[in-house]
Every structure is written in structure tokens, then in C-alpha cells.
Amino acid sequence: xxxxxxxxxxxxxxxxxxxxxxxxxxxxxxxxxxxxxxxxxxxxxxxxxxxxxxxxxxxxxxxxxxxxxxxxxxxxxxxxxxxxxxxxxxxxxxxxxxxxxxxxxxxxxxxxxxxxxxxxxxxxxxxxxxxxxxxxxxxxxxxxxxxxxxxxxxxxxxxxxxxxxxxxxxxxxxxxxxxxxxxxxxxxxxxxxxxxxxxxxxxxxxxxxxxxxxxxxxxxxxxxxxxxxxxxxxxxxxxxxxxxxxxxxxxxxxxxxxxxxxxxxxxx
Amino acid sequence: xxxxxxxxxxxxxxxxxxxxxxxxxxxxxxxxxxxxxxxxxxxxxxxxxxxxxxxxxxxxxxxxxxxxxxxxxxxxxxxxxxxxxxxxxxxxxxxxxxxxxxxxxxxxxxxxxxxxxxxxxxxxxxxxxxxxxxxxxxxxxxxxxxxxxxxxxxxxxxxxxxxxxxxxxxxxxxxxxxxxxxxxxxxxxxxxxxxxxxxxxxxxxxxxxxxxxxxxxxxxxxxxxxxxxxxxxxxxxxxxxxxxxxxxxxxxxxxxxxxxxxxxxxxxxxxxxxxxxxxxxxxxxxxxxxxxxxxxxxxxxxxxxxxxxxxxxxxxxxxxxxxxxxxxxxxxxxxxxxxxxxxxxxxxxxxxxxxxxxxxxxxxxx
Numbered sequence: 001x002x003x004x005x006x007x008x009x010x011x012x013x014x015x016x017x018x019x020x021x022x023x024x025x026x027x028x029x030x031x032x033x034x035x036x037x038x039x040x041x042x043x044x045x046x047x048x049x050x051x052x053x054x055x056x057x058x059x060x061x062x063x064x065x066x067x068x069x070x071x072x073x074x075x076x077x078x079x080x081x082x083x084x085x086x087x088x089x090x091x092x093x094x095x096x097x098x099x100x101x102x103x104x105x106x107x108x109x110x111x112x113x114x115x116x117x118x119x120x121x122x123x124x125x126x127x128x129x130x131x132x133x134x135x136x137x138x139x140x141x142x143x144x145x146x147x148x149x150x151x152x153x154x155x156x157x158x159x160x161x162x163x164x165x166x167x168x169x170x171x172x173x174x175x176x177x178x179x180x181x182x183x184x185x186x187x188x189x190x191x192x193x194x195x196x197x198x199x200x201x202x203x204x205x206x207x208x209x210x211x212x213x214x215x216x217x218x219x220x221x222x223x224x225x226x227x228x229x230x231x232x233x234x235x236x237x238x239x240x241x242x243x244x245x246x247x248x249x250x251x252x253x254x255x256x257x258x259x260x261x262x263x264x265x266x267x268x
Numbered sequence: 269x270x271x272x273x274x275x276x277x278x279x280x281x282x283x284x285x286x287x288x289x290x291x292x293x294x295x296x297x298x299x300x301x302x303x304x305x306x307x308x309x310x311x312x313x314x315x316x317x318x319x320x321x322x323x324x325x326x327x328x329x330x331x332x333x334x335x336x337x338x339x340x341x342x343x344x345x346x347x348x349x350x351x352x353x354x355x356x357x358x359x360x361x362x363x364x365x366x367x368x369x370x371x372x373x374x375x376x377x378x379x380x381x382x383x384x385x386x387x388x389x390x391x392x393x394x395x396x397x398x399x400x401x402x403x404x405x406x407x408x409x410x411x412x413x414x415x416x417x418x419x420x421x422x423x424x425x426x427x428x429x430x431x432x433x434x435x436x437x438x439x440x441x442x443x444x445x446x447x448x449x450x451x452x453x454x455x456x457x458x459x460x461x462x463x464x465x466x467x468x469x470x471x472x473x474x475x476x477x478x479x480x481x482x483x484x485x486x487x488x489x490x491x492x493x494x495x496x497x498x499x500x501x502x503x504x505x506x507x508x509x510x511x512x513x514x515x516x517x518x519x520x521x522x523x524x525x526x527x528x529x530x531x532x533x534x535x536x537x538x539x540x541x542x543x544x545x546x547x548x549x550x551x552x553x554x555x556x557x558x559x560x561x562x563x564x565x566x567x568x569x570x571x572x573x574x575x576x577x578x579x580x581x582x583x584x585x586x587x588x589x590x591x592x593x594x595x596x597x598x599x600x601x602x603x604x605x606x607x608x609x610x611x612x613x614x615x616x617x618x619x620x621x622x623x624x625x626x627x628x629x630x631x632x633x634x
Contacts (some may be wrong), residue, residue, distance in 0.1 A: 024494070091550070094573070210573075223325065226566050226570060228571040229531055230570045232528045233571055236532055
């Protein structure tokens, strides 16, 4: 059994919630947390009874970003830890379940990127988002790739180059966030957001998310080929089998109740 | 951030890499001397039908190497069945030896050192078979063991790999050689229909060879271990890809549902292959997929969750050579080796699909 050191993980029915949990370090993302997230994502991916993963922090801080104590002070630093971090964000982005980021308080750097990697993002009104890396002299990871797709090139430039703080309401109006609420209604809003995503059809989720992901980077012709391959898979999935069977049953019942009905609809 | 360990999941760490086994030591490939763009071929066929023309232009193929006869009055001369059979043999005996030489040169081996020769081809029927012709032409030993695989189509590169791997495992220290040589232009029929248009817009000529040996002295740098194979056949789709007879000539038929049929089934052998080694798809660093055509590649990507990057060699081989039938996975494998990104412990899955309808897979580890 794997023991999480930097995450508090709870399961409620089909929803797994992971709290970033290094309260003394303002939930700074260290290598152990990256590894914990990697294990969590693997476990949730494999869990047949799970439909959604929620990422949360504390009530005052989601995370202050990457833990700078992780870097050697007097040696040449390698890229592999950051590579693993990007790998984990990608695994989260492509997880076979719905993903929701629920942010309270500060959400800086790597935390902002975790949120961008999720399917939906909600925040408490006091939450503040920021990429401070360029101001500090390094880079906000592959958020440089993701952010502009959410909010456009100009706004992404401004956020990443100035490192300015974006309040929850502003993030909501730009489409970074799906919902903003007060502290008292946070849990309720989170639950409503998860419920809005359900029911969970794994094939439809995987295909839709992947096509959306590619929509900025492919020609119409290539995309059409991808779409047809994806749709073929979807219409041959279990969920679609059930849908078609249900439609057939309904028609059968309606015709028994009103024998003229079937003929009428067909004559249209 | 300090991370000294490789990016591996706990699952992959649990995968036990065999300490010894047959390794693919080298790969070589060759093509006919003349290269054609899709426009060149349309010009030679003097194809006017816009539907057939659009097959060529939307094929995701830029160039192919082909043995095409010289044009007469701007149009490609009609070839008789005898001419097509001769073209297959002569072509195979030109590019086959070139591929074998490129494969053996870095190993310091000559055909004389080969203990087992397996030839794969579906684009011409011969008796005596290709191995006999090659042995005569290239001076193999008189006691070389041999087998010819005929008529298995695009997936046969993996079936051939099964044969040479089994020989190498049973005969440690001995060298087995696999040659896939397809002269697809010897199976072209030009009758202006969409059926032949699909074939003529897609397939290219090429030969590729790999040498396989089991030797405890070889390290991961020598080449990947061939760990396992998994097959999958869909008997209901037996007619989806097949030869038909057009007058006296064999003409290849490709059903329109093939990409979807492959897509709907490709997970099955891959999951079985990986599952019994405790692996998942995301543990695999490299994918060596048959360049069957743009739609087939899309279907494999979307059903296995692979990206364009994962199948970059497959796409590049399709673009530069067309569908090389049985040899195309070896061309992709050569691209991967040349890229120089492979590291110790990396895993690769090979997938080839073809008539049957069948999907053949192999698991490799460096």
C-alpha cells in the first residue's frame, strides 16, 4: 500500500478528493508531492469505481508553487525533476476520469498549472491566481503552452510576463474559472460542479477531451480523420449500445400504447 | 527539483526485463532508385477522374519509390502478368541484397555467416522461392536454414520476426536474418476504378532486413530484446483485404471499413501483450506501427490513446515511402534507431495489421 506524504486523499462514492497537504510550507510542490501525484493519478486511473478526481488545497492556500528548496544551491541542476512534473500534469490532463480543481486562497505557479490541466476549475472569491516565475527568473512550465488556449495570446502574455495577480472574479470573466463562490457555499458549489459533469462515459470523455486538445493545432482535414476515428469508437462503446437499446425500447413501448404513432412519425 | 531516477511508474519498475534472449542487432533498408511524387504517378497513369485524383492528393503521402515502366507517349505502358512477375523477382534481387548488406555491414558479418534466412513477400509468387534466389545471388552457406512467408500481407513483418526470434532463441549464438521485400508496383492494376486507385495511390516498393541473435555477451546497446508476441485475428473480416483476379493479374482489394475494424480491435492484442507483463500503454516509450494509411494510423492513435509524436516514424515512413507492406515496421524501426533517443530499459510495442484480418504485435525492451 502506497502511503501519501504530501497529499490527503479521501474517497466519497465515485469521487476521489486529494488535498495538497504541506501546511507548513504553504503546500509548496516538492519532488515528493510530484511523486505522490503521479501515484494518485495512476491509482485513480485504474480504479473502476471512480468517476471524478478533485484537487484541493487548504482553505487559505492551494499552493504557493514549486518548492525552491528542492534545487541544489551549489551544483549544476538537471531538468529531470521538472520533466517529471510536466509528465504528471500531462497524465492529469489525460486521466481517464473527470478532473476538477477547487481552489481557495493563493494559487501560484505550479498550482495554476495543475488547475489548467483539469477539466473544470472552481474557486472561492478570495482566491488569487498568478504565474510569478518569469518575474523570479525562470519559467512557468508548460503553462506557457496551455494558458493562451484558455484566454488568448494577449492576456496570456500579460499574466506570464508581468506575474500579476488575477483575482477569482477576473479569472471567471476570462473563462479560466467555471464558477466562483463564497467560502460558505464552497463545498456545495464543488459538489454541483462534479454532478454537472456526470454521468461518466469514459470513451466519450477521452475522445472529446482529446479532440478539443488538438483543435488549435491541426488542419480541418487531419482533424476530420481524427474525429471520424474517435466517433466510430464512441458509437461502438457500451454507453452508446445502451442508448440505442433504450431508444428502441421506447419506440416499441410507444407503438404499443398508440399503434398509429409509429406510422405517423415515419410519414413525416 | 532534484530527480535522479528515470521517469518510470511503479508498474514499469516491477516489469522484469529478461537478462538474455534474442536481440535485434541491426536493421537495413533499401528502395528502388526512382522516386515519384503523387503528381508524377497521376501523370503516368493519365488519371483524370477527380475522385481517384483526390485519393492520391489526400493520402498523406509525398513520395514513393517504385519500379514503373518508362512512359510511352507520356502514358505508362501496360505490363503483362509475366512482366509483373519478372519485375517482382528482379526488383527483389536488386533491393533485397542492398537491405541485407546495410543490415550486416555494421555487424561485420557476410551472408556466409547467416544460419537462418527468412524472406517475406506478398507481391509476387515464385518457385523456387526468394530465399533460394537470394542464396544463389549473395553466396549464403549451402546449409543455411530457410523459410519463405508468402501471402500474409502487411502484418507479415511481425510473423517473420516470430520465425527468426524462435530460431535465435533455440540456437544461441547463431544469426537469423529476416528480409521483408515488397515490390508493390508488381501488384498494380490500372483499370481506372476506385478499388485499384486506392491501391495505386498507397503502396510503395521497398526492402528491409533485420539480424537477430541470442548472445549473453550483447548489451542493451546492441539492440532490443524481443520479449513477446501477441496476435489477434478477426475471422469475420476475412474478405476485407484480399487479392482478386483482374483478367490474368492479381489485384489487391482494400475494404473501406478496414481502418474502423482495426481501430475497434487494436486494443485487444495490445492489452493482452502488456497485461501479462504487468505493463500499461503509458509505460511504453516507443511505438513502431505499420504505416497502413492515414485513416488506419488515426484509428490506432485514437483507440490506443497515442499521439502524433508517438507514431511520428509511422507517419514519416508513410509520407516518404507510402505503405511498404510487410517492410514498413522495419523502416519505422530504423528511423527510431537513427533518432538516437532510445535509452536502457526503454520499451517498444510493434503493431502491424493486414489481411486475415489480423493484428500482430510484439514487445521489445532495450
